[in-house]
Amino acid sequence: MKAVMREMAQAKRHYSKLPLFEFLRCESIAPRDRLSFFPCMAPFILAFSDLNRFVLRDESCQDPHQKLVNEHTREDDHHWPWYLEDFTKLGFDRALPVTQVLRSYMKDDAQQNRMLASRLAQLIHGTTPTEKLVIVEAIEETGNVLFGLTSKIAQRLQAEGGPELRYLGQFHFARETGHAMHGMDHRILESIPLTELERVRCLDLSFRVFDLFADWSAELLAYARNSLAHRTVPQILHGRTA
Secondary structure, rough: HHHHHHHHHHHHHOOOHHHHHHHHHOOOOHHHHOOOOOHHHHHHHHHHHHHHHHHHHOOOOHHHHHHHHHHHHHOOOOHHHHHHHHHHHOOHHHHHOOOHHHHHOOHHHHHHHHHHHHHHHHOOOOOOHHHHHHHHHHHHHHHHHHHHHHHHHHHHHHHOOOOOOOOOHHHHHHHHOHHHHOHHHHHHHOOOOOOOHHHHHHHHHHHHHHHHHHHHHHHHHHHHHHHHOOOOOOOOOOOOOO
């Protein structure tokens, strides 16, 4: 599995250079404007809880690798309330009526966010516990890139008098980097022996995860640029929206 992990690290480095993340690093763009992609995430973020609870998790399986997956899902299945909390703090729930927001999520420019959880579920279907571990790790690495950047933006926003953001901020990022898959279980994953066929299969699954999230990130960036072009991002002043 070490070879798989090395390839995954390389895939993460490539992923971190995608345009969305360059956009988030761009200091010439105001911090709050760099978060203008946030409403577009909603369909996937809410579905991600069910992906953990009902697709990745299998309490009936006694395989030790499935138990690690289950432990991970119990950490990740309850982050969505933090997302809604930040949604309110950033003022996005005041910008448009709920029906108009829901209608916007059904447009073609939000299809990657609508379909990402379903595509991941399709990828997970029929996989072994070991393969699930690889998929979980790949998902974790994509999140590590995103939240590593948003946590810095959230910190700056708060320092400038804006609200404390838990989902986008250090509160969430610390939990993403601190739980099982980045601690002892990461070393366990590296130590798993694989046949050549298993190695090829695990590599394919991990690369497909990164490909799915690359499409997702492109849609988030397009949403952000469109929002800024039409100035639909609420102005955040001293913790309140103007």
